[in-house]
Amino acid sequence: MLVAPALVPTVAVLVAGLAAALAQSLGLVPLVGRPELSAQAYLDVRPDLLTATGLSLGIAAASSALAAGVGLLTALLVVRGAAGRRLLRFASAVPIPVPHLVGAASMGLLLSDSGLLARLVGDQGSWPALVHGPWPVAVVAAYAWKESAFVALVVAGALATRVASYEETAAVLGAGRWARFRFVTWPLVTPPLAAATAITFVYTLGSYEVAWLLGPVHPEPLPVLAQRLFTSPDLTARPQALAVAVVTAALALAATVATLAALRRTATWR
Amino acid sequence: MTAALAVRNLGRDHGGGQAPALDGLNLDVPAGSCLALVGPSGSGKTTALRLVAGLEVPDRGDVLLDGRSVVALPPERRGVSMVFQRPLLFPHLDVLDNVAFSARVAGASRRAARAAAAPFLDLVQMGGYTTRRPGQLSGGQEQRVALARALAARPRVLLLDEAFTGLDVALREDMHELLHQLRAVLEPTVVLVTHDHAEAAALADSVAVLSGGRLLQHGDAGRIYTRPASVTVSRLLGGRNEVPGVVVGGEHRSALGRLRLPTDVAVPDGPAVLLVRQEAVVVTGPDAPGADAAGTVLAVRAAGARRALTVEVVSPGGAAVQVHAETSPGQVFTRGERVGLRLPSSAVSAVPPEDAGTEEPEIADRRTADAGRMPRTHRVASPAVPDAGVRPDAPGAPRRRNHHGDHGT
Numbered sequence: 001m002l003v004a005p006a007l008v009p010t011v012a013v014l015v016a017g018l019a020a021a022l023a024q025s026l027g028l029v030p031l032v033g034r035p036e037l038s039a040q041a042y043l044d045v046r047p048d049l050l051t052a053t054g055l056s057l058g059i060a061a062a063s064s065a066l067a068a069g070v071g072l073l074t075a076l077l078v079v080r081g082a083a084g085r086r087l088l089r090f091a092s093a094v095p096i097p098v099p100h101l102v103g104a105a106s107m108g109l110l111l112s113d114s115g116l117l118a119r120l121v122g123d124q125g126s127w128p129a130l131v132h133g134p135w136p137v138a139v140v141a142a143y144a145w146k147e148s149a150f151v152a153l154v155v156a157g158a159l160a161t162r163v164a165s166y167e168e169t170a171a172v173l174g175a176g177r178w179a180r181f182r183f184v185t186w187p188l189v190t191p192p193l194a195a196a197t198a199i200t201f202v203y204t205l206g207s208y209e210v211a212w213l214l215g216p217v218h219p220e221p222l223p224v225l226a227q228r229l230f231t232s233p234d235l236t237a238r239p240q241a242l243a244v245a246v247v248t249a250a251l252a253l254a255a256t257v258a259t260l261a262a263l264r265r266t267a268t269w270r
Numbered sequence: 271m272t273a274a275l276a277v278r279n280l281g282r283d284h285g286g287g288q289a290p291a292l293d294g295l296n297l298d299v300p301a302g303s304c305l306a307l308v309g310p311s312g313s314g315k316t317t318a319l320r321l322v323a324g325l326e327v328p329d330r331g332d333v334l335l336d337g338r339s340v341v342a343l344p345p346e347r348r349g350v351s352m353v354f355q356r357p358l359l360f361p362h363l364d365v366l367d368n369v370a371f372s373a374r375v376a377g378a379s380r381r382a383a384r385a386a387a388a389p390f391l392d393l394v395q396m397g398g399y400t401t402r403r404p405g406q407l408s409g410g411q412e413q414r415v416a417l418a419r420a421l422a423a424r425p426r427v428l429l430l431d432e433a434f435t436g437l438d439v440a441l442r443e444d445m446h447e448l449l450h451q452l453r454a455v456l457e458p459t460v461v462l463v464t465h466d467h468a469e470a471a472a473l474a475d476s477v478a479v480l481s482g483g484r485l486l487q488h489g490d491a492g493r494i495y496t497r498p499a500s501v502t503v504s505r506l507l508g509g510r511n512e513v514p515g516v517v518v519g520g521e522h523r524s525a526l527g528r529l530r531l532p533t534d535v536a537v538p539d540g541p542a543v544l545l546v547r548q549e550a551v552v553v554t555g556p557d558a559p560g561a562d563a564a565g566t567v568l569a570v571r572a573a574g575a576r577r578a579l580t581v582e583v584v585s586p587g588g589a590a591v592q593v594h595a596e597t598s599p600g601q602v603f604t605r606g607e608r609v610g611l612r613l614p615s616s617a618v619s620a621v622p623p624e625d626a627g628t629e630e631p632e633i634a635d636r637r638t639a640d641a642g643r644m645p646r647t648h649r650v651a652s653p654a655v656p657d658a659g660v661r662p663d664a665p666g667a668p669r670r671r672n673h674h675g676d677h678g679t
Contacts, residue, residue: 165358170371171345172323172352173423179346179375187362266362 018249025242031235041239042247045229049244051219053251059136059211059221060204063143068197070144071151072189078152079159095149100142104210107142111214131214136221138214143207147200151193158192159185191266198259202252222248272459273336273349273426275299275322280331282317291317293483295331299427299476304453304460306474306491308467309506314483315463319429322461323352335426351425353433357412359404365415366391366400372423390422391415393455394448410441414448421456430462434469446472467508471495479503495547496617497535501624504545510594511551513544514623522620525589526563526613535619542620550617551595553579553603554610561610565593567603575599581609 023029027038042049074092095103110116111130118127130137163185170180208223215221220228222244229241280295292314299305307315320326322333324345333341340348351372359368366384367374369391373383391397394414404412413433420428430449434442446469453460464470470477471491478488486506487499498504501512515524517537522529522544529544531537556564565583572578577597584590593611603609 165354165356166360168325168345169352169354169358169360170375171325172350172429173372173375173419174346175371175375176344176346183371183375184360187360 018246021242021245021249025239025246027239031238041243045225045240045243048219048225049222049247052222052225052244053247055136055216055219056205056211056222056248057251059139059143059215060201063140063147063204064197064201066140066144067147067151067200068193070148071196072155072193074148074152075155075159075189076185078156079163092149092152095146096153098146100146100207101209101213103146104139104142104213107138107145108214111138111141132217134216136211136215139211139221142210142214143200143204147204151196151200154196155189155192159189163188187266191263194259194263194266198255202255205252205255206248222251272301272457274301275305275427275459275461276334276337277318277322278332278334280318280321280333281329282314282321282326283329290314290329290483292321292328295480295485297478297485297488299459299461301336301459302453302457303475304462304473306470306477307461307463307480308465308470308477309480310465312482313480315465315480316431317483318480319352319431319461319463322427323350323429324348325352349424349426350429351420351423351427352429352431353413353416353420355432355435357404357409357416359407359412359415359419361404363404364400365396365402365404365407368404368415369419369422371419387418387422390418393421393452394418410437410444413437413445417445417448417452421452421458425458428458428460430460432463432465435464435466442469449473467495467506470507477507479506481506496550497619498545498621500621501543501545504621508547509545510548511544511546513546513591513593515542515544515620516540517542517620522618525585525587525591526583526593526611527585529562529613529618530615531618531620532615537620537622541623543623544618544620546613546618548578548594549596550614551593552612552614553581553595553597553601554612556608556610558610558612560612562613563593563611564608565611567605567607567609568592570603570605577601577603579603579609581611583611 020029025041027040028035030036074088078089078092098106108115108131112118113127113129113131115131121127128137129135130141132138166184166188167180170184175183206223208227211221212224212227215224226241226244226248229237229244232241275297276299277295277297280292281290282292283290295314295318297305307318309315317326321328324340324343328341331341332339335349340350359365360371363371366387367380370378370380370383370387373386374380378386388397388400391400394417396411396414396418399407399411399415404415407415413436417433434445437445449460450473452458460473462470462473467477474491476489477491477494479486479494481502487494487503489497489499494503495507495509498507498509504512513522513524513526515522515526517523517531517539519539520531520533522531522542524544526544554561563583565581567579568582569580570577571580573596576599579595579597581593581595582590583593595611597603
């Protein structure tokens with residue numbers, strides 16, 4: 001009962017929203033005509049859906065992996081009190097309050113073929129198409145920049161109070177630097193790192209604005225495809241948009257369930 | 271497995287112009303023996319242990335194991351294990367894997383490491399808990415496992431940093447017994463840090479008393495309690511009796527009368543404070559033969575099975591002094607009762623009085639705390655020594671009286 005105030009709106013929004021999207025994508029809430037259970041919307045959007053899914057999973061995987069790596073390294077350096085700790089702390093905290101759209105715009109100004117880096121290098125003609133090009137480099141970079149700060153924050157918070165004393169204990173038991181990382185720090189850091197990376201992955205998978213601003217024009221990532229179809233003047237494309245949204249939600253749910261299942265198996269979680 | 275530990279002129283600075291955390295520490299711990307580092311908080315005892323372990327780098331001095339300097343070696347290559355106040359068992363490993371940790375990081379397979387660890391777990395009577403997680407153990411069990419884990423690393427020196435402080439009294443005594451057994455079997459060189467002088471007495475062969483980062487005295491555990499080098503050491507070891515007086519020809523003269531000092535107490539003639547531990551003072555009937563002094567019971571306080579008495583002795587000249595004593599179990603005394611006091615000559619000692627201005631702040635604090643426990647304060651003019659080393663909770667201490675003006679009961 002005590003959790004009801006939090007649980008009721010969460011479940012209501014989630015269930016009602018998803019149910020409505022699912023129903024509309026399956027032809028149960030047509031704009032005109034009789035409701036009829038049909039997978040037509042999924043079939044209509046299938047070619048675009050497959051490429052968009054591949055692209056979105058690629059963007060999410062690449063940016064989450066980068067964010068995990070950079071975030072973990074930053075967290076370890078901050079927690080261990082490495083030289084330049086204050087600067088590092090500041091640098092790792094800055095991306096957190098910056099809105100995604102602002103971060104994406106900055107990344108665009110930095111990486112585009114008329115951007116700051118291209119100008120600094122001086123040869124704008126041979127500058128690779130990082131923004132809107134065939135490879136979503138700028139999208140991955142923008143997400144990785146923003147989410148690495150989030151990963152660093154979560155991991156540093158989980159480690160801050162414990163890692164130093166456990167590492168000292170390991171040292172006086174004969175563990176050198178590498179053994180301390182392998183047998184102590186890594187097992188301790190895995191659960192918060194996995195959780196933070198999974199959140200990053202799911203967020204990136206479903207996030208629209210950065211992919212829209214910096215991503216390839218074609219193929220489109222899932223959220224951009226869904227948004228384009230949903231706002232299309234052709235109102236019959238609405239079920240297709242919601243079919244894309246349902247697939248996106250299903251992928252996010254699958255990633256979450258897989259992460260939780262993996263976390264439950266780790267020793268520290270038990 | 272065991273090694274002699276020597277510390278030479280070891281120092282560690284706080285930085286920022288503060289007094290050093292540790293200054294010029296010299297200690298010798300023979301192989302297989304147990305040294306207790308005793309002192310108040312901030313005395314530098316944990317710093318000393320961390321410098322020996324290699325967890326901190328000294329600003330001066332050297333640490334030698336079997337005569338070879340280890341000060342340049344990282345902690346993992348010193349062969350020194352340490353048990354901390356918190357057990358710090360690795361939460362991702364079960365009990366046996368925790369004990370197997372040192373073998374594992376040394377390159378053994380998990381199976382071999384676990385097999386090598388099992389006897390150490392048996393040694394601390396935790397053999398039946400191999401697959402438990404640290405969170406499923408009690409505090410005492412966790413500390414036993416931590417001890418087994420440290421021993422399984424086969425250290426040349428075992429360091430215990432207030433390892434038993436967080437345990438309740440019964441568990442702590444169990445751990446003391448366990449450490450005795452482990453020492454008999456494995457004979458490790460042990461250095462333990464404690465602020466509990468009773469624990470030091472129970473476990474150690476020798477005791478080193480630190481205060482303000484400096485070593486005040488290092489001596490045999492049996493003797494240091496009855497032959498403290500100074501009033502400060504006596505207080506840090508829990509001694510409560512300080513009787514001001516003068517020494518003349520090997521005899522201490524005070525409000526208690528004339529007491530012959532043991533021949534090994536070498537104190538020059540002149541003002542001197544008589545020190546005798548409260549446990550050593552024998553309380554008798556007022557007219558019992560052999561009593562060194564007679565006085566009136568000012569306060570009776572429970573101290574476990576014993577009773578702690580505060581007895582006021584007034585000399586024929588009018589000088590008064592308070593003597594603390596602990597009675598044997600079964601002896602009953604009441605406030606206001608006349609009693610006799612016997613101070614066995616082997617347990618008394620005398621040291622030159624200390625200048626109150628040079629004492630450590632902790633001591634001053636403790637004194638104030640002691641003062642708060644005193645039921646009464648008696649103004650006494652000691653004709654023999656008007657102001658020699660008068661303890662502020664003893665007669666004629668205006669500063670304390672100002673703080674606690676309500677001593678009358």
